[in-house]
Amino acid sequence: MSNEAGGIVGEFLSLKADTEADVLAMQCGDFYEFFADDAELVADVLDLKVSQKSSHGSSYPMAGVPLSELTPYLNALVERGYRVAVAEQYETDEGHARRVERVVSPGTVVDPDDSAARYLAAVEEADGEYGVAFAEVTTGRFRAASVYSAEDVRAELHRFAPVEILPGPGVREDDALLATLREDTDARLTLHEVDAFAPGRARHRLREQFGDETLDAVGLEADAPVGAAGAVLHYVSETGVGVLAAMTRLGALDPGGRVALDATTQRNLELTETMQGERDGTLLSTLDHTETAAGSRLLREWVTRPRRDRPELERRQDAVAAFASAALARDRLLEELDGTADLERLASRATSGSADPRDLAAVRDALARLPRLASAIEGTELAESPVADVLARPDQAAARALHDDLGDALAADPPGTVTEGDIFARGYDGELDELLDEYEEAERWLDTLAEREKRQHGLSHVTVDRNTTDGYYVQVGRSVADEVPEHYREIKTLKNSKRFVTDELEDRERTILRLEEARGELEYDLFRELRGRVAEHAELLQDVGRALAELDALASLAEHAAANDWVRPHLVGGADGDATANGAGDDHDDELRIDAGRHPVVERTTDFVPNDLRLDRERGFLIVTGPNMSGKSTYMRQCALVVLLAQMGSFVPADSARVPLVDGVFTRVGALDELAQGRSTFMVEMQELSNILHSATEDSLVILDEVGRGTATYDGISIAWAATEYLHNEVRARTLFATHYHELTALADHLPRVENVHVAAEERDGDVTFLRRVREGPTDRSYGVHVADLAGVPDPVVDRSADVLDRLREEKAIEARGSAGDGDGDGADVPSTQTVFDLGSGQFRGSASADGGDSEPLDPVTESVLEELRATDVNEVPPVELMAKVQEWRERLDD
Secondary structure (H helix, E strand, O other): OOOOHHHHHHHHHHHHHOOOOOEEEEEEOOEEEEEHHHHHHHHHHHOOOOEEEEEOOEEEEEEEEEHHHHHHHHHHHHHOOOOEEEEEEEEEOOEEEEEEEEEEOHHHOOOOOOOOOOOEEEEEEEOOEEEEEEEEOOOOEEEEEEEOOHHHHHHHHHHHOOOEEEEOHHHHOOHHHHHHHHHOOOOEEOOOOHHHHOHHHHHHHHHHHHOOOHHHHOOOOOHHHHHHHHHHHHHHHHHOOOOHHHOOOOEOOOOOOEOEEOHHHHHHOOOOOOOOOOOOOOHHHHHOOOOOHHHHHHHHHHHHOOEOOHHHHHHHHHHHHHHHHOHHHHHHHHHHHOOOOOHHHHHHHHHHOOOOHHHHHHHHHHHOHHHHHHHHHOOOHHHHOHHHHHHHOOOHHHHHHHHHHHHHHEOOOOOOOHHHOOOEOOOOOHHHHHHHHHHHHHHHHHHHHHHHHHHHHOOOOEEEEEEOOOEEEEEEEHHHHHHOOOOOEEEEEOOOEEEEEOHHHHHHHHHHHHHHHHHHHHHHHHHHHHHHHHHHOHHHHHHHHHHHHHHHHHHHHHHHHHHHOOEOOEEEOOHHHOOOOOOOOOOOOOOEEEEEEOOOOHHHOOOOOOEEEEEOOOOOEEEEEOOOOOOHHHHHHHHHHHHHHHOOOOOEOOOEEEEEOOOEEEEEOOOOHHHHHOOOHHHHHHHHHHHHHHHOOOOEEEEEEOOOOOOOHHHHHHHHHHHHHHHHHHHOOEEEEEOOOHHHHHHHHOOOOEEEEEEEEEEEOOEEEEEEEEEEOOOOOOOHHHHHHHOOOOHHHHHHHHHHHHHOOOOOEEEEEEEOOOOOOOOOOOOEEEEEEEOOOOEEEEEEEOOOOOOOOOOHHHHHHHHHHHHOOOOOOOHHHHHHHHHHHHHHHHO
16 A cells, blocks of 8 residues: 555545544554544544645645554543544555554543543343443453343443443333433443344353353343343454453352442432532542552442442451551551552453553562562451451462562563563573673673774764664764774764764674664563463452452541541341341341431531431331421431441441341432433422332332422322322331421321431521431421521511411311331231321321221211312312312311
């Protein structure tokens, strides 16, 4: 292929047409060039200079970067969501040619600029079931599983936060799910070829990669997850990034059972991102005192994927306790971990062939820390704790052998590229040593040539140097240039000097060039061989990397616990690894009790007022009332976060805590960005409530904040009332329900597991003080007008609000339906009750058995009002007419 400009551009356009990449970087000599529209794009995105290449009457925009500088520019393009094809140059009999060797996409970057995990995901839908797969190509991690609803898909995507998603053919036909992938994630959607998701081909691909028994071992049976996992492998293979060898294990998404955390809950609890999209102020940022990138990634995984496997959680607790009580040993261990290379990522770089000499030196130095870490805990209580078990988990003998191999091979401080030389230590390879000896001898001859020439020929101002144009030369000052001996041949005249060569110097130059070429080829071959041996130990490096990451994460939890007076929670249920219902193990006491609990994030920035919580089968539903801004939401969130921290294996912010293992945490708190997506506040509220009512079980924890506030008051009360009954009677989940509908507080008298608590406030001389204390019983008022005053609402509005409030106090009859039993069963044998609640008096006037049984008779007026109320559809009656009816009913009842 010709190097003439039109030929190069034509070759570029031809290669670009054959790839589905957004951008093509094509090697042309010592540069990667971009032409035509691609040049304009990268110039704009990367701030590169655009020049014009003209040929045959056409002009082409062109931009380029040096070969050695491609990676940062590549990462910058991929970070912005582009797929970039890289075409390498090779030699043919006709000259230079190029071919696309790899395509780098957001999910297949091998050399990212940061330490954050970059997951590639695939989602497929088949036979009413969903399958998801997640691969992290920089570390080789690979997970896949079946999930059973679109909401579960959304939760897993929020948990892993993939940077690129491959939707399968089934998903592409599901408009709602495809819209979810587009709207609820920041990931690039790549439409990979449909055949890659075919179950038969996918199973074959997975068995080839992971072995015949792996799919059964991780429970990967259905077509949807198999198709998703197989498509990920195919995509990674097709991109040519060469990291498949690092993917040695296929794992399930929930080993040991995980706590269900939907995307809404993860957002509401601000686990990894605040409501404003920031990392600071999250649970993760609060806990993260890690020293390594891998440790920080693992801690994020623990935060977003709490577990239900009690033995594993207690093992973590034991390690945290040991670290917390052995401060000096913990500090020594953290000092050794500080700066440790990311072995999981280095393993992937070695297998992909992108690791350079410094990467291998980083592997060597990281492996050298293993014995030093063992020394740091020797003789301390850590030596008898799970900390020692974590450290001993990798194959120590294999790690020492690989370390010794790299130690023998590499120079102490090798260069960053293979072409710079000085990669290997003396004594590693005899042939290389001979070349180096000969090369150094030639260099010594050159180093002393100038002095010899001065002495032998009486010259001054003599230097010996080398450049790419003239090669080696002797440079003599202009004033003595006429005194040079006859065997000097002049090659260049400069302003103040002349350059000469001699036959002997040219012979030495040819020797040096020969030696440099031979040395470069030999070092390259030796390095590739060494890198290949490291790649063969990818699984070992992953094991060591994960062990070091776990030590780092555990030490981080311990450091935070020790510094902030956190305590070890007592875990209940799920014994012997059983991740099913609470009480399955030896300890049948399923009380959730938190004494003097605190919010793990808020306590860092304020003088926090701690509060207690008690929930069990008899007291399973708390209605939380109190003024706005008094701390209701903080109280409920802190209770949820204490549970999640306990199921991470962490200590918790409390004086003491007893936590039964939950199977899920569900929250309904607020609606933010959904409004921008065209969904009303009320629609979002109802969708999230629906998900909770469908997904929660009696072993879940449910947090509800102001359900029903997105619609008219009567509608809102009705929905909140019905949701309370359903959660109490049918779901039976442990629930905290904050509300301003004081009507709901009366339910505690008629639903056996419902109780009231309130966040206290104190009013003196018209001023309100929020005490932040949670006390038993309902609040007597909301103090809304006072909150408006505190918020700076103008005085005329506040005064008018107080007047309107007095005028708006109305009465309304509401029917309470629920179990009158004692809460120890499903209530099937207990008759339900229907009770009329009078807002005006705050009392239940009477009840009638729903099954026609005996009850206290109502007076005729009350009975007639009740009949009219039952016949009234509040959704159909205009508000003004409804208010008139309420006033009429009140007057009749008062008479």
